Amino acid sequence: MTDPLDIVIVGGGTAGWMTAAALAATVAGRQARVRLIESDQIGTVGVGEATLPQMKDFNDFVGIQEADMMKATQATFKLGIEFRDWGFTGSSYIHPFGEFGQPMGGVDFIHQWVRARQAGEAQDIETYSYAIQACRQGRFDFPVDDKQEVNSTYAYAYHLDAGLYARYLRGFAEPKGVERIEGRIVDVERDDETGFVTAVKLESGESVGGDYFIDCSGFNSLLFDKTLGVPFEDWSDWLPCDRAVAVPSERVDPMTPYTRSTALEAGWQWRIPLQHRTGNGYVFCSNYISDAEASSRLLENLDSPALADPRVLRFKAGRRACSWQGNCIAVGLSSGFLEPLESTSIYLIQVAIMALTQLFPGRRPDPALVAEFNRLVDYEYDRVRDFLILHYHLNSRDDSALWRRCREMPVPDSLREKMEMFRRRGFVERYRFGLFAPPSWISVYMGQGLLPEGFEPFARNASLATVTDRMRTLAGNIESRVQAMPRHADFVADYCPADLPEAPA
Numbered sequence: 001m002t003d004p005l006d007i008v009i010v011g012g013g014t015a016g017w018m019t020a021a022a023l024a025a026t027v028a029g030r031q032a033r034v035r036l037i038e039s040d041q042i043g044t045v046g047v048g049e050a051t052l053p054q055m056k057d058f059n060d061f062v063g064i065q066e067a068d069m070m071k072a073t074q075a076t077f078k079l080g081i082e083f084r085d086w087g088f089t090g091s092s093y094i095h096p097f098g099e100f101g102q103p104m105g106g107v108d109f110i111h112q113w114v115r116a117r118q119a120g121e122a123q124d125i126e127t128y129s130y131a132i133q134a135c136r137q138g139r140f141d142f143p144v145d146d147k148q149e150v151n152s153t154y155a156y157a158y159h160l161d162a163g164l165y166a167r168y169l170r171g172f173a174e175p176k177g178v179e180r181i182e183g184r185i186v187d188v189e190r191d192d193e194t195g196f197v198t199a200v201k202l203e204s205g206e207s208v209g210g211d212y213f214i215d216c217s218g219f220n221s222l223l224f225d226k227t228l229g230v231p232f233e234d235w236s237d238w239l240p241c242d243r244a245v246a247v248p249s250e251r252v253d254p255m256t257p258y259t260r261s262t263a264l265e266a267g268w269q270w271r272i273p274l275q276h277r278t279g280n281g282y283v284f285c286s287n288y289i290s291d292a293e294a295s296s297r298l299l300e301n302l303d304s305p306a307l308a309d310p311r312v313l314r315f316k317a318g319r320r321a322c323s324w325q326g327n328c329i330a331v332g333l334s335s336g337f338l339e340p341l342e343s344t345s346i347y348l349i350q351v352a353i354m355a356l357t358q359l360f361p362g363r364r365p366d367p368a369l370v371a372e373f374n375r376l377v378d379y380e381y382d383r384v385r386d387f388l389i390l391h392y393h394l395n396s397r398d399d400s401a402l403w404r405r406c407r408e409m410p411v412p413d414s415l416r417e418k419m420e421m422f423r424r425r426g427f428v429e430r431y432r433f434g435l436f437a438p439p440s441w442i443s444v445y446m447g448q449g450l451l452p453e454g455f456e457p458f459a460r461n462a463s464l465a466t467v468t469d470r471m472r473t474l475a476g477n478i479e480s481r482v483q484a485m486p487r488h489a490d491f492v493a494d495y496c497p498a499d500l501p502e503a504p505a
């Protein structure tokens with residue numbers, strides 16, 4: 001029997017503990033010795049509360065029980081994101097985690113909708129989304145499995161306290177054999193010949209050696225930036241926001257089953273309902289507003305009293321040229337950052353972890369597996385980038401320089417082509433894997449004012465009367481089913497009530 005691999009995880013934020021939990025569920029103990037080093041002195045980034053539906057797949061893969069995790073992390077459910085004032089001031093649309101309508105005669109719903117709309121026979125596209133109607137009415141229930149039923153056409157994600165989630169995963173990973181080492185890394189040792197990292201050195205003098213090092217050190221990017229010098233591809237020309245100010249506030253009822261994102265003069269504000277509090281933040285571009293002004297603006301906009309002082313964070317949009325080099329793999333903020341507009345960071349952590357488990361290496365890295373890992377991670381980053389740019393670019397706001405600049409900026413060719421295909425034909429590319437599915441693109445295009453001029457000719461195979469009749473039935477069906485769902489707050493209180501923190505004496 002060969003010796004187990006020695007894997008060292010550098011950092012214990014969300015990325016570090018998600019990696020540890022996945023390795024605990026798959027290889028720790030049997031095929032690998034897994035150690036995680038973190039420093040309480042340095043701490044974690046301490047934000048990150050909204051997720052995507054894929055997170056449930058990760059938890060299921062690892063073997064986490066949903067209600068238990070939700071109780072431990074003060075979590076609520078999320079069916080989508082409301083975008084206020086994005087296309088123009090006064091507008092509101094929801095990006096749902098679910099379908100718009102159902103295909104008719106083999107033709108996607110969007111084409112029938114455009115056709116009916118052009119004939120003056122269709123209602124707003126939101127009417128035909130189960131997830132959106134549930135959001136608008138503040139309701140939640142689990143989707144059913146029967147694909148014939150309209151309440152099978154959506155998925156859900158979580159709002160959670162990411163710090164508590166990391167703690168929860170630690171409680172899961174340690175009993176399964178992951179060893180935690182507390183300490184600050186002050187030096188990294190490398191092999192002269194290969195350049196591979198051989199050990200990290202702690203302030204205490206202890207040296208921790210390994211076959212592989214997973215860089216989960218956050219914005220510090222201890223291995224990828226500071227040691228290996230892997231170049232950072234800067235995307236801030238397209239995504240100019242470079243700071244955020246965050247502040248928690250008291251819980252507000254009713255508890256929305258969606259995240260809210262409101263466009264402001266120099267960026268946008270998030271609002272995320274948890275069981276014990278509401279998470280808030282203003283993501284902004286420092287060319288257009290100062291830290292102090294952004295903090296005051298955020299505090300003015302809160303819908304409940306603040307529970308702490310606002311905290312400013314700095315970042316730059318982009319990613320490293322690769323996320324696996326030599327015997328080091330970057331997961332989380334050490335590999336790149338895209339602002340939290342579509343809650344994609346934890347998802348990108350998950351992508352890297354799942355790719356790593358599928359391409360799990362032997363004693364020496366295999367160049368073919370490394371190349372495939374980098375390809376998988378890179379294309380996910382690139383697609384998320386295009387989707388985020390779309391939100392900024394497709395606006396008709398005229399109230400500030402940021403929005404004018406974004407509207408006029410040249411966008412990547414990949415995005416320009418996507419927008420053109422949608423405008424001409426209502427066409428949205430369907431990916432086999434990864435983000436984002438057609439309803440996501442449709443919601444943002446249409447929510448921000450880009451409507452298709454044409455539709456698939458096959459849509460005419462069914463008569464207009466048949467199509468509009470089915471659309472009416474669908475809308476009625478959605479309305480009555482949604483009315484029967486429990487209120488979101490009641491569902492959470494019943495399914496996963498968290499212990500609320502004690503009030504100060």
Ligand SMILES: Cc1cc2nc3c(=O)[nH]c(=O)nc-3n(C[C@H](O)[C@H](O)[C@H](O)COP(=O)(O)OP(=O)(O)OC[C@H]3O[C@@H](n4cnc5c(N)ncnc54)[C@H](O)[C@@H]3O)c2cc1C
Nearest residue numbers: 011012013014015044045048049050185218332333345346
């Ligand atoms: C403003 C903002 C809002 C966000 N909102 C969301 C959101 O809604 N949804 C979402 O999915 N994501 C969000 N994110 C991203 C999310 O916070 C991160 O992706 C996630 O927390 C992972 O961070 P991390 O583990 O990579 O880094 P960190 O949390 O920073 O962890 C880094 C770890 O490395 C350790 N470390 C660093 N240097 C050393 C050293 N020298 N020695 C020892 N240990 C060291 C630290 O102690 C820590 O344990 C947001 C990010 C920002 C900035």
